[in-house]
Amino acid sequence: MSDLATFVTLGFRHITNIAAMDHILFLLALAAIYRPRDWRDSLWVVSAFTVGHSVTLGLAVTGALVLPSQLIEFLIPVTIVATCGENLVVRDRPRALWGGRYRPAFAGVFGLVHGAGFANYLRSLFVDQVALPLFGFNLGIELGQVVVLGVAAGALVLLDHLLTLTAAGRTVGALRLRTVAVSAVVGLVAAHWAVERSPW
């Protein structure tokens, strides 16, 4: 196996591992409001998250930006709670601020926080050869995200079908009901992490 393939595999396996719940839950929270026909909007949001994620990972791993890891570990679940909160609060997106088109910016800023989460580990371990591990690991992470989002999209479509069979689903609408259910569960889990990891 080449060095590049090694680090791509490392990133991919890291992000698709069930233990990587913070990253997976954030992606799930981002995806929770979209239907298959909204794929363009979701692509913008995920791309913005990826750009933000890559920027800080690059800056932090190369030492250009030094971030306190305890604060970052706390901020990661906070970004998940904020995303879930936004999902719950904004009911009518076309009438929201900027027609609801602020979400890519929102995801990009949160991506900055998540990228910093890996940086300390990579910098400590690969101190003498950071460029290739950084590139390969990030590429693996992005490929893993595509897989996670594909699985999440499938699960959300299935959930919509199940919800349409319920009385609440028919009254409120399956999309809104699924958004509330997913955001409430994910938000609670992330809030628990945030409290656990609070530096204060």
Add this chain to the structure above:
Amino acid sequence: MGTLALTLIVLVVHPLHTTLTQLAYRDADRTVEVSVRVFADDFRAVVGHEVTDETAFTYLRLTVTLNDRAGRSLAITWCGQRRTGDVLWLCLRAPAPDGLSGLRVHVRVLLELYSDQINIVQATYSGRRASLLFSRGDPPRPLP
């Protein structure tokens, strides 16, 4: 829904669980030098509260194995440790008269501690470079 939430809460936000082991062949004395980089807090968790040369070597002898093409285990000796920030650099050495090509490597460091642990091995020999990955349940693998 309640059970799902509880399950998710029990799973902690997790860091990157990985180690880096570098194998370098020394033509001059036909030995291989093995450098294992591991996060100090993880290593403490598996060897006990104090990481001495003796406890570290005892653990590594069980978790880092090198076998030649004939299946014979290489005699590994200890060559010291140092710490840089959060990372321990642990040094092992072994005679490798036949070189590293075909050497069967197995690095099981910390695999008992984390289910998602991945150990990276990078070997440099005869002007080439090769990498291997080990996670829980993986068998020994030969260097090309």
